[in-house]
Amino acid sequence: MTEGQVTIVDVAATAGVSLSTASKALNGRDRVSQSTRDRVVRVAQELGYRPNVRAQRMRTGRSSVVALVTALPAQIVSEAAHLGFLLELSFPIAEQCLRNGYSMLLVPPVSDLAALDQLDIDGAIVVDPRADDPIADRFRSRGVTVVTVGKDGAGAADAYLDRGAGGADVMLDHLADAGARHVAVALSRQPYSLADSHLAYLESRSDEHLRVSVIRADASAGEEGGYVAVREALVSDPSIDAVYAPLDALAAGGLRAAVDLGRTVPDDLMVATNYDGRRAALAQPAITALDLNLPVIGTRVADLLLGLLNGRQVAVAHSPTPVVIARASTSR
Template sequence: MAGPIRPTISDVARAAGVSRTTVSHALNGIGKVDPRTRERVVQAAAELGYRPSLRAQRLRSGQSRTIGLVSSMPVAVAGGPSKLGFFMEVAAAAAETALLHGFALVLVPPLDSDPPLDSLDIDGAIVIEPDQDDPTTKRLQSRGVPIVSIGPQRGTDLPHVDLRAPQVGRLLLDHLREQGADRIALLMGSGHRSWYVDLAEVYAEFSREHGMPPLVVEADESGGEETGQAACEELLAQHPEVDAICASVDAFAIGAVRAAESLGLDIPTDLRVATRYDGVRARTSTPTLTAVDLHLAQAAASAVELLLANLKGTEVPQVVTNPPPRLVPRASTLTG
């Protein structure tokens, strides 16, 4: 048995007494259509139950009405075994904002191999915290894909949402100092992400202010918790005076906790551990980790809106500053 016949654009045109072109312009908000005519067309379409074909609209406009969300960070840092964390928190808010604007969001999750970017039919992309020489960003740019990043890309003028990295670093270091730490080590990723560079600069300034010899250790991002643990075990063996670790990513903070356990150190009495991202790892670690609320949902929404404004050719500021970060103190540092 055949289903109900769907009304067509011709049916709407006859009911409204206008041409098919006028119907198309009126319903898509393009061209110059008298407001009274537009209202008549909209009313006729509603009464007939007409819905424009999204596929036809895309063919006419040349747009896919789809944007990509790309993580340039390795899976061991961006999500870990659970596939949750930084990337998925950004994705949830970005998808909601995109949908409200009539766009779909395609996730390009962190992969151990190069993602198949050339097969993606997207109008633009949001890249999460690209490295200075991020190959993913370069490939998208070579295709002419408009990009907005969450966190700046060092050495470029890429449109971005500013996560206030220097302020985040200062919150963590000042807190560790307030909790009694006087020999703080910095555990960094080996890349050249803007967050790493900014944190290193803040740490150097902090060390000078307090007469504390700087102690910076790098770990390979791709190894996640395991390389973080190995780096911390070596650090603590060589520098037993270290009483706090500021970890640039939460995966390394978990590694620091495991290193302390393997060496018989109590957290936070012997070693305080703090990290940047207040995510699943920080909240479920034992002990729970002091971290920072980066307002990632707001950052994701702002990135989508900035990208869509650029796709439309709307003149807007190309740097959006996120709300001030908020420290979330937890058991890993609270000694009082």
């Protein structure tokens, strides 16, 4: 018997188990005793067995593929960001998928949702869904299991990663410690989950020493949306001495607006954001950001989705607490 001729039938016969037991042991998706699983796996390795992926798909009706897609527009996650956030998040997700017999497909931002119908997937991870997210709805209508990074307000997801305050608590404390007295928090005008989590936190926050104003920016306009919103806020209220924009594109636009208005950063105005990507690191001055611990977030959201696909009842996981990466934009 040569390596290319080995089938799962050969593995089952050599291991002394039924064909279905051998399949379950190798797929790792059903209850099989550990001793049986170890024996089947050992025999498969000794025989040089390699699964026929196409045959598995035909037999199970599953693609064993999951997709990672963002609800945010290309103006936020592409362009100057070069999909950095998604790429960093994708590595731990891809690793978890491979360990569990799945492949991961990274989907760029789409303007035509019909393009998603071409994806032959079992599950999807949707980053930063809208309150009435059409992407999650579209996937669920096809029977695709959906997990979201951030809570989907419409409840279309099967499970979600709770980001808590979304980093607002950590960053506002940092700005206050740096001397801020009036922070403008620039959130997307569109109802993405990150904006919703920030609003919920700000409504519950009580700090008599730090005034917080919320301004809304058009995320679909990318950096220009941040520029317009922050410029208007600074002109209308000169007491603003810090801008916190969780979306890095809005923060970069806000920094440009401050410079155009003659505000010196950080002496006159501090600027901060969430994602520690190219926009934050390469800005002049460099923008203070958060270490969101994307490897842990990716692992946790992947475990949520894979658990659901393998029949486990899971509903929510929680993000780790972010850590401030202080840069020149807040160094007074």
